[in-house]
Amino acid sequence: MRLTWFCAVWCRRTDELVDGPNADHLSSPELDKWEERLEDIFNGCPYDMLDAALTDTVYKFPIDIKPFRDMIEGMRMDKRKNRYQNFQELYLYCYYVAGTVGLMSVPVMGIAPESSVSAQTIYNSALYLGIGNQLTNILRDVGEDAMRGRVYLPQDELAQFGLCDEDVFSRKVSDGWREFVKVQIARARFYFQQAEEGASQLDRASRWPVWSSLLLYRKILDAIEENDYDNLTKRAYVGRTRKLLMLPLAYSRAMSTPNLAFQY
Numbered sequence: 001m002r003l004t005w006f007c008a009v010w011c012r013r014t015d016e017l018v019d020g021p022n023a024d025h026l027s028s029p030e031l032d033k034w035e036e037r038l039e040d041i042f043n044g045c046p047y048d049m050l051d052a053a054l055t056d057t058v059y060k061f062p063i064d065i066k067p068f069r070d071m072i073e074g075m076r077m078d079k080r081k082n083r084y085q086n087f088q089e090l091y092l093y094c095y096y097v098a099g100t101v102g103l104m105s106v107p108v109m110g111i112a113p114e115s116s117v118s119a120q121t122i123y124n125s126a127l128y129l130g131i132g133n134q135l136t137n138i139l140r141d142v143g144e145d146a147m148r149g150r151v152y153l154p155q156d157e158l159a160q161f162g163l164c165d166e167d168v169f170s171r172k173v174s175d176g177w178r179e180f181v182k183v184q185i186a187r188a189r190f191y192f193q194q195a196e197e198g199a200s201q202l203d204r205a206s207r208w209p210v211w212s213s214l215l216l217y218r219k220i221l222d223a224i225e226e227n228d229y230d231n232l233t234k235r236a237y238v239g240r241t242r243k244l245l246m247l248p249l250a251y252s253r254a255m256s257t258p259n260l261a262f263q264y
Ligand SMILES: CC(C)=CCC/C(C)=C/CC/C(C)=C/CC/C(C)=C/COP(=O)(O)OP(=O)(O)O
Pocket: 013, 014, 018, 019, 020, 021, 097, 098, 099, 101, 102, 103, 105, 106, 122, 123, 125, 126, 127, 129, 130, 133, 134, 137, 195, 196, 198, 199, 202, 210, 213
């Protein structure tokens, strides 16, 4: 059943809604229709098989509709906005399109019976993993997004480093750009760090994929560093071997008992 839920959420996100978190190809009426279907799903009236999988999951797990509504709101935001004045605005976007995925996941993944921290802490960690993932995605895709006229970076922070949109569009990796990217990487790492606490409190069966995603997304940040902060002309890439090598480490973190997990 966990699988069907993930099919519902992930297939939607990756195949129908987005190829990367943007809503370029969706019209506002389509998003409104999506929202109607979402309400129907939660009211037990699915429209198709995929909706039915989610209806079934909503019936079996204590899932709140709010993060689903908020995700659609993120798609609306992406349609009307392609600049973010400051991190507060960008954070809101990241919450809508990725933090929500974390919040949707916790009720299905489950919290370990032996967990000693509050549910609030675990939900916050899930939210932060989504934020960290999205910030990393943004940093990886700066060049591609610029080609679509989009800059998912805080404008005020660009300015602090003497940068503006033109620097992004001209794809010139200056020292100022490198310093700017270093700060953005540090911020993404901060959110991953915050996510660790909750990842170790999830139900044992759910921890490995979560730790894998935590470690894997961090490797994308490492890859940006290895490219000497050139995320304008190069796409940071983590090869299959590196991914596979990381799995045992993720497994060992996942299997350590919650309270011991903080000693890593
Ligand atoms: C840590 C705890 C307590 C729970 C885990 C909660 C979870 C599962 C959080 C993960 C949230 C998540 C995976 C958000 C999606 C973020 C994201 C940037 C997805 C990328 O989507 P695409 O843009 O389609 O990916 P690619 O561009 O890499 O193909």
